[in-house]
Structure formats: C-alpha cells, structure tokens
Amino acid sequence: MGVKRRKLIVGNWKMNCLRDDAINLVNNIIDGAKDIIKDNKCDLLVCPPYTLLHVVNDIIKDSKIMLGAQDSDIVNFGAHTGDICAEMLKDAGCSHVIVGHSERRTDHGECSEFICEKAKIVHSAGMKAIICIGESEKERADGMTMAVISTQIDGSVPDSADAENTIIAYEPIWAIGTGKVATADDAEDVHDHIRSYIASKLGHQTATEMIIIYGGSMKPENAGELLSQDNIDGGLIGGAALDGNNFIAIAKSAK
C-alpha cells in the first residue's frame, strides 16, 4: 500500500506587505482556512518577510497555520551584519525555512553547496528546510531538466536529510512569476524523477515519505490538476499567496 503524504500549501510572500497588509492577509487566510483545518485536509504554511514574522506569529499562534521564513544564514549568531540566523527564526515561531529559492540563487549568487549548509543549520535548529530546485528555460529546451535536477539534489540536499526535516520544492525557474505553468504531466515527470533520485541517495523509505511540492505560477485555476498528480504533494505559491481568497482556493483544491 502506498504511503499517504499530507498535502502542504506554502505561501511565499517574498518582499511584500507592510504590517497592516500582513494583518489583513493572515486574518483572511485564518477565516478561509476554517473548513480546511476542520476537515484536517492539508497543512498550511505562510512565509512572510523577516520584519513580519512576530506580527504574523501572534495572529496564527492559536490556529493550525504554520510559520516559515524565506531564508537563513549559514551560521548561528555573531558578527554578520544584516543577516538572520536559524535560531532567531525558530525563536520567532518558525517551523520551516525556505532555502535555495531561485531568486536567492540568481540575485545573491547562492550555489548548491551554500544552500546545503543553510539546510543543515535549519535542521540543527529543529526546523524543516524547504529546499528549492529547478531548471531554467534554456536547460529545459536543451533537454537538461533531469540532469540539472539531479545535480542540484546532489549539491543542495545534505546526507542528513530525511522526510521529517526536509521538503523539496520543484520550481522551474521559467514558471516563477511568469504566468507560464508547467503542465501537470511535465511537473509529475520531474517530481517522479526527484523521488527516484532521492531514493538512490537517501533510501526508498525516505523518498516514499518525503513531501515534494511544486512552485511556479500555481493559481486556483491550475492547482487542482497539479495537486492531483501522484508525486505532487503540495504547492509553493508566490503571487497568488498574496490574495487570501486565492491561497485558500488553492488549498481547497488539494485532495
């Protein structure tokens, strides 16, 4: 019998929202999430910018909605002006941290080995790392998608990763914020490859239990088909997560 993995719907707010926007958005999500939580249908996670973590945590702390951060430094504490470390994120109420988002890889030159160190420090603080991987448009056109994904897993996923402390987010770069979404079949092919490759690296049991989510222009209109694929266990949502109704509509389409 197959393992039933719980669906996970993650809102990546990126560098958006001031305090009042965040309060409205998260209250909207809490209202909309009542049925989802009552039916115990799927897990919801919101990842606001650092400045709003405490604000959002105060509002969600008595709900089942979880709090995540969008990045972490590779060390804990010390003389690193402007950086935020994993222990601080844990202290602010986070259970999850996104690492290796393509915007970090591109805008901040983060390589897979650096992301692997981030995942390790997130684990050491007792949180789950959401490790993002994905190919560029050119890599896909050149037929390199599976090779790129395997290389990114080798570099970014620590040997200590398991299904408890790690979630993989497959985010084709060409689909992020562009409105171009991977077809459900194409996304499922890559998720299937990720699960097989994780099995060869970390073992069959870990691969079977690990949550692998899709990100890239997921919206209420396309979420149902994507989330019904065997190996797609949820979504990492950017733009559509800034509208509470859209975020909840996506979560409601998760079976």
Ligand code: PEP
């Ligand atoms: C993301 O930033 O992780 C993302 C998937 O963005 P969007 O949903 O806007 O494509």
